[in-house]
Amino acid sequence: MQPTAQRATLREFFPYLRGHVRILVVVAVVSLISTGLSIAQPLMVQQLVNSVSASEPATIFIWLLVAITLGGAVFGAAQSYLLQRTAESVVLGVRRSLVGQLLSLPIREFDRRRVGDLISRVGSDTTLMRSVITSGLFEIVSSILMFCAAVVLMVLIDPLLFGITLSAVVVGAGGVLFLGRLIRKRSRDVQDAVGSMTAAVERGLSGIRTIKASVAEEREAAVIDVEATTAFRAGIAMARLQAAVQPIMSICIQGAFIVVLAVGGIRVAAGELQLGDLIAFILYLFLLVMPIGSAMGAFVQIQSGLAALDRIQEIARLEPERADEKDLTPAESADSTPTSTATRPGTIELRDVSFSYGSADDDGAGQGDATAIGAGQQTPGSPEDGTLRDAADQLVLDGVSFSVPAGSRTALVGPSGAGKSTVLALLERFYEPTDGTIHLDGVALPDLPRSALRSQIGLVEQEAPVLSGTLADNLRLAAPEATDEQLRRVLAAVGLDALGDRSDDGLDLNLGEDGIRLSGGQRQRLAWARVILADRPLLLMDEPTSAVDSRTEQLLQRTLGEASRDRTVVVVAHRLSTVADFDQIVVLDQGRVAATGTHEELLDSSELYRDMASRQRLVTA
Numbered sequence: 001m002q003p004t005a006q007r008a009t010l011r012e013f014f015p016y017l018r019g020h021v022r023i024l025v026v027v028a029v030v031s032l033i034s035t036g037l038s039i040a041q042p043l044m045v046q047q048l049v050n051s052v053s054a055s056e057p058a059t060i061f062i063w064l065l066v067a068i069t070l071g072g073a074v075f076g077a078a079q080s081y082l083l084q085r086t087a088e089s090v091v092l093g094v095r096r097s098l099v100g101q102l103l104s105l106p107i108r109e110f111d112r113r114r115v116g117d118l119i120s121r122v123g124s125d126t127t128l129m130r131s132v133i134t135s136g137l138f139e140i141v142s143s144i145l146m147f148c149a150a151v152v153l154m155v156l157i158d159p160l161l162f163g164i165t166l167s168a169v170v171v172g173a174g175g176v177l178f179l180g181r182l183i184r185k186r187s188r189d190v191q192d193a194v195g196s197m198t199a200a201v202e203r204g205l206s207g208i209r210t211i212k213a214s215v216a217e218e219r220e221a222a223v224i225d226v227e228a229t230t231a232f233r234a235g236i237a238m239a240r241l242q243a244a245v246q247p248i249m250s251i252c253i254q255g256a257f258i259v260v261l262a263v264g265g266i267r268v269a270a271g272e273l274q275l276g277d278l279i280a281f282i283l284y285l286f287l288l289v290m291p292i293g294s295a296m297g298a299f300v301q302i303q304s305g306l307a308a309l310d311r312i313q314e315i316a317r318l319e320p321e322r323a324d325e326k327d328l329t330p331a332e333s334a335d336s337t338p339t340s341t342a343t344r345p346g347t348i349e350l351r352d353v354s355f356s357y358g359s360a361d362d363d364g365a366g367q368g369d370a371t372a373i374g375a376g377q378q379t380p381g382s383p384e385d386g387t388l389r390d391a392a393d394q395l396v397l398d399g400v401s402f403s404v405p406a407g408s409r410t411a412l413v414g415p416s417g418a419g420k421s422t423v424l425a426l427l428e429r430f431y432e433p434t435d436g437t438i439h440l441d442g443v444a445l446p447d448l449p450r451s452a453l454r455s456q457i458g459l460v461e462q463e464a465p466v467l468s469g470t471l472a473d474n475l476r477l478a479a480p481e482a483t484d485e486q487l488r489r490v491l492a493a494v495g496l497d498a499l500g501d502r503s504d505d506g507l508d509l510n511l512g513e514d515g516i517r518l519s520g521g522q523r524q525r526l527a528w529a530r531v532i533l534a535d536r537p538l539l540l541m542d543e544p545t546s547a548v549d550s551r552t553e554q555l556l557q558r559t560l561g562e563a564s565r566d567r568t569v570v571v572v573a574h575r576l577s578t579v580a581d582f583d584q585i586v587v588l589d590q591g592r593v594a595a596t597g598t599h600e601e602l603l604d605s606s607e608l609y610r611d612m613a614s615r616q617r618l619v620t621a
């Protein structure tokens with residue numbers, strides 16, 4: 001079971017400070033000196049005024065006062081810089097681990113979460129955490145120090161005046177603490193709303209062509225506007241609370257000043273208190289007020305930071321993909337790895353495999369993550385969610401069994417939505433079967449570390465995603481060691497050599513955000529180039545020639561022919577002509593295997609296959 005909607009405490013913040021202890025100790029020392037100098041200032045003033053009043057020499061106090069003031073400024077600046085620097089390092093550490101965690105989450109988490117919201121957790125939530133350190137923790141610690149010192153010295157100077165001050169402080173602090181709980185909740189609302197808004201913007205911008213083509217800019221802007229308005233309202237609610245904190249404190253403090261001045265003045269006039277003592281008391285009152293003010297500010301910052309920490313930890317607590325992996329010793333791991341470079345794998349066997357996306361959602365990581373739902377997901381029980389869940393609970397694959405002999409070419413064909421791509425996703429272990437097992441060279445997939453499995457597989461996805469960056473970046477994704485020469489050779493093999501020569505940039509040609517500068521067919525060929533370069537023994541290809549012209553298709557077929565000589569290939573295909581010469585064709589229909597055989601065999605044995613073939617004019621009906 002996953003923890004649900006836990007509230008982070010300050011204690012949970014401290015592990016993030018590990019590794020920065022030394023610098024924090026330095027900051028603490030600097031901050032202590034700076035606080036000490038601030039406390040010493042009124043004492044010097046007291047001595048100076050009382051000496052002048054008594055016509056005694058006071059030059060030494062003047063020099064000491066100047067030294068204390070300058071020293072305070074220098075140490076204050078040093079503290080501020082060191083603190084900001086440490087905070088940036090902490091944020092860097094949090095971002096690194098959050099990004100590592102995000103990339104290791106199971107695919108199902110990405111099915112149920114919104115990318116924009118995840119981005120906002122890495123961006124704005126981590127930034128809020130920084131303020132816990134810069135204007136939070138240390139502010140509170142040095143405020144407490146200064147507060148305590150001021151209290152002691154004020155009691156020593158005049159207990160009566162201190163009593164008046166104390167009553168005002170207690171009233172103010174009580175009010176602020178009460179508001180603090182609300183501030184935290186509101187801050188969480190603000191961060192969730194900003195996350196939802198980022199997700200809406202991300203949706204709009206990533207689908208900008210579809211939106212423009214559908215003349216839907218205004219409607220999309222309205223959707224974003226709703227989210228922005230929610231964020232605005234949450235921000236206003238937060239501002240209202242923050243605004244309330246200020247007057248509560250200032251009324252109490254101003255009241256205390258007026259009463260201290262009045263009572264103190266009377267006592268000086270009556271000769272019960274020296275003028276220097278009253279001035280020192282008032283300066284300490286300032287020193288008391290300043291830390292209270294900044295402690296209140298820090299309190300608000302910490303509440304906001306903790307709300308951000310909630311959102312960060314929500315992701316940190318999710319089980320990464322590898323969490324369910326068996327603890328294999330390196331030797332076991334090597335044994336269970338179904339191949340070595342000498343012997344190429346791999347017989348694939350699906351034994352009675354059933355699968356529903358609903359079950360993928362329910363098992364393992366992230367179950368019942370109520371706060372994530374609050375962060376922009378649909379609420380369980382809402383009609384919309386119910387409909388989706390009903391659909392997701394349906395069996396997408398139902399008792400699918402077939403085997404793919406090592407070194408053979410198998411095609412998965414069938415109507416749209418039959419479950420063909422889902423089979424490939426299960427082979428990659430993006431999801432786990434609800435029932436049944438999949439074996440690679442006799443080893444059940446769960447017995448293989450995912451990385452070992454995936455490093456055997458080259459996958460050409462249906463949508464052939466291209467990452468932002470250069471041509472070389474994209475090609476080297478799965479083969480970081482590949483030389484430029486190898487890149488050029490593989491580009492030629494898929495008919496993309498012209499792309500590398502398109503500009504002076506050559507292989508450093510920038511493909512733009514999401515490869516926007518490539519045509520659909522070029523994207524698909526780039527995906528081919530990537531997997532061929534990666535030289536994996538098992539090739540999974542999802543409609544790999546759907547976007548290319550017939551001449552390029554011939555070239556790719558030739559390339560596949562060469563590549564499949566020592567590889568096992570599974571191709572999802574709609575155009576039956578592209579797989580007619582495959583060793584085996586598996587016909588899927590509504591999640592079940594309707595027939596298996598070669599093209600010729602299926603034309604005889606499978607009505608569905610014959611129907612598909614005749615619609616594609618491969619045979620006369």
Ligand SMILES: Nc1ncnc2c1ncn2[C@@H]1O[C@H](COP(=O)(O)OP(=O)(O)OP(=O)(O)O)[C@@H](O)[C@H]1O
Nearest residue numbers: 111357392396414415416417418419420421422423
């Ligand atoms: N991530 C997902 N979450 C929930 N349902 C999904 C998901 N991906 C696919 N489905 C559903 O699973 C079913 C099978 O989808 P799949 O993509 O495997 O079909 P396909 O045979 O490859 O279709 P096509 O030929 O159109 O690509 C469909 O009903 C689809 O709506």
